[in-house]
Amino acid sequence: MNTGMVKKILFFLFFSLVAFSQTKVGGKVYDEFGDPVAFANVLFKNSKTGVITDENGSFYFEADEEYSAIVVSFVGFQTQEVPLKKGLNANLKIILKEGTELKEVIVYTGKTSKKNNPAIDILRKIWARKRKNGLYMFDQYKYDKYEKVEFDMNTIDSAFMNSKVFKGMEFIFDNIDTSRITGKTYLPIFINESASEVYGDNVLNKKKEILKGNRNSGFGNGDGVNTFIKDLYADYDIYKNYLKFFDKSFISPLSRTGIDVYNYVLSDSTFIDDKWCYNIVYYPRRKGELTFKGDFWVNDTTWAIKKINLEASKSANINWVKEIYIEQEFDVLNDSVFLLKRDYMMSDFSLTKKEESKGVYGKRTTIVKNHEFNKPKDEKFYREEVNFYDNEVFNQTDDFWVENRFEKLNENEAGIYKMLDTLQTVPKFKKIYNLASILGSGYIQFGNLDFGPIFSTFGYNDVEGQRIRVGGRTYFGPNDRWRIQGYTAYGLRDNQFKYGIIGKWMVNTKNRLILSLGNRRDVEQIGVSLTTSNDVLGRSFASSALFASGVNNQLTSINLTTLGAEIEPLKNLIFQTNFSYRTLKSASSEFSLDYYTDLTQSEIKSEVKQSEINLVAEYTPKRKTVGYGVDRLEVDNNYARLFLSYSNGLKGVMSSDFNYQKLQFYYRQPVLIGGFGRLFTTFETGKIFGEVPLGLMGVIPGNQSWFVIENTYNLLDYYDFVADEYASLHFEHHFNGRLFSRIPGLRKLNLREIVGVKGVIGHVSDENRMLNASNLNYVAPENLYWEYYAGVGNIFKVLRIDFAWRGNYLDMPNARKFGVKASFGFYF
Incomplete structure (x- = not known):
C-alpha cells in the first residue's frame, strides 16, 4: 500500500x-x-x-x-x-x-409584523434598560481578562494534505480538528494568548488595560501580529446600535433601528441559571445589508441578555470574509446585574464565498473573571503609557499560563507551539515564509539589512525618463531604537544619480524622544500637498509615476538637509522641531523658478537658498500603531488627525534668501454615520507672511495621474493655482453598498457608492506677484474653485472608479471639465 x-x-x-x-x-x-x-x-x-x-x-x-x-x-x-x-x-x-x-397567531411568515408582536414588545424593554445593566451600574470596576486568538487553515481534505507544497511538512496535519460551528476540518497555524487586568471608571469615562502576559506561537515577538489582530477583532457592545467589524458598521439585533431591518419571533421560554428567560429568534428583512441572523435569551425582570449568538448574513457586502459568528454569555451577579463572562468570535477569511472554498478561520475567545466594584483610582492612573514595553510580559513562564489561562487549551491548540517551532527548522517552510514576508513588507532581508521597498524600484517622469531606484535600511527588529535608511536612484534620460539618507535615534524610550539627521538630492514635483513636510525620504508621487496624463516637466531639483527632534509627552500627541537648509532650482529647461531680486525688476535669480526652522504639533486620538521602536507602523487610518505647523525663514543664515513666517493647519476626521457608511472630512488652511518666490509659494495640489489620490484636485494640473493664503475643504462619503443593495439587479455585485465634493479658496499678495519672474502666471482661486465626483467601488473586490466634474473656472486654458480616475486596493 x-x-x-x-x-x-x-x-x-x-x-x-x-x-x-x-x-x-x-x-x-x-x-x-x-x-x-x-x-x-x-x-x-x-x-x-x-x-x-x-x-x-x-x-x-x-x-x-x-x-x-x-x-x-x-x-x-x-x-x-x-x-x-x-x-x-x-x-x-x-x-x-x-x-x-394556519392559525391566527401565525403572523411571522416572511416579514414579521411590527404590531402585536410580543418579541418586539420585549425588545422595547431591552432598549429601556440597556444602560442599567452590567458594568454601567457601577462607578468603578476591575476584572481579570484572558484572551486567546487563533488562526486556522480550513476545509482540509486528503487532496490538500497530499499537495506537493507540504512535502516534508506532513507532521503539521497531526493537529487537524473539526469546527463545531461549520463542521469543516481545520488546521491551527497560529495562536496568541494574553492575560491582563482591566480597570474602568464610569464617572471619569476612562478605561485602562494592563497587560500581564502575552504569548505567541513563534511568528514575531508578540507585539506586531497581536496589534494587527486586535484591530481586526475590536471590542464591541451588543447593546449599541451598530457593531464595527472590519471597518464596517453592522446593525445590532438589539438596535433601536433593528425593527426596520430584522424580523423578530418569540420562540421559547425556560429557566436558565434559575432565571426565567425568553428566547427570541431574529433574521434579516432584506439581503445584502450588514446584518446578522441568530437568537438571544433575555431575562424577564432585568431585561438583560443572558445568551446571544450572531451570524453575519452571507450576502452582506463585505470582502474576503465568508462568515462571521459571535457568541456571548453573561453571568448573574445578583438579581439585577448580568456581566459578560465569555465572548467568542469566529471569522472565515476566504477569496470567495463559495461553500467549498478553502480559507482561514480567525477565532477570538475572551473570558473575564474576578470582578471588583467601586474602588476608585486616581485620574493619573488612567493616563495611557506612550511607549511602554516590558520584555517580561512576552516571556512569562508556563506556570504563569497555567494560573492565568481561564480556558484550557485543547490537545491541538497545545500542539501549535511545538509544531511551529519544528516548522521553522524546515528549509522549505523558511522559503515560503520569507516570500510572504517580502510581499507583505516590501523588503528583502539579508541579515540585519533590508533592501527595498521593492515596489518603488521603477518610475517615470518627463525629466528623468525611466527611473531606477534601489534602497535599504538597517533592521534588527520592530523595536529598534535606531535606524539608518537610504536610497539611490538614476534617471535614464537626465543621466544623473540622486540619493537620500537619514538616521534616527530614540534617545528616551518612555516619551519617544527621537533625534534625526538627513540629506536628500533628488528631483521632485513641488505642490502635491497643501500641508508641507521636511521628510528627507519623502518623494512626490507625481515625479515618479508610471502613468500620468498631460505634460509632467514642471519638476524641481532639490538639495535638502534637516536636523530634527520629536517627543511624545502624551499618547498620540507629538511635538516636533527641525532646522532645514534647502536649495531649489528648475530641473527642466521648459520650467522656471526665476524671481526678481530688486524692486526695479532688473535682476533675476534662478536658484533659491533657504534656511528654515519649523515647529509642529500633531494630535492623533485613537491611533493604533505597531512596534515600540524608532519607526512604528500604523494599523489603519480611521482616526482623527490635527496638525499645526509654524515655519520661520531665516534670511542670511547660510546665505539664505528670504525672511517669512508660514502657518498651516490640517484636520481630518472620519465619522461613522450609523448604517449609512463613513464620512471623511478634511480641512486645510494656511498663510505665508512675507515675500517668497514660486519655489516657496503654496501650490494647490493637482492630480495629473490616472489614479485617485487623497487631498488632491482631480481636474487640476500642477501649478494651475498658487496661493500664499488658502482654505480647503473636502467631503467624501462612502455608503458601503447601502444604496446599491436596494436595487435587485445590482445587489449581487456588492458594489459600493462614493460621493464627494472638494473646494479651495485662496489669494496671492501683490508683493509676491511683483517678485515672480518665472514663466508661470500666478492664478489664485479667489472665487472658490470646486469640483464634485461620484464613484463606484468594490468592482471585482479591488477596483474603484471615480467620475469627476469641474464646478467652475471652466474657461481656464486647457481646463479639464470631466475626468475618470481609478484606484486599486484590498478592502474588507
Missing part, C-alpha cells in the same frame, strides 16, 4: 473517530418546489440546542451528547422530524411541506 493511501485512510479514520464522539448534523432545507427555506428552525429533538438556516437554507451544528433526531420547523410549513444515525450526519436534504392549517 502506498504512503498516499495510508495518509487518506488515517485521515478518514481520525475524522470518523472525532465524529462518533458526538452528534454532528448539517445539510439544507428546501420547500416542495426545490427552493431553499431561509431562517428555518433546526433543533435536536427534546433539547434547546439548535440553529436557524442561513439565507441559502444551509445549517450545521453539533452537541457532545448523542441525539436520535432533529426537528425542523418554519411558520407556514409542517414541522418535520428527521432521524439521525450515530456520529456525523452530513449533507442532509430536508423538504418541508406547506401546512394545512
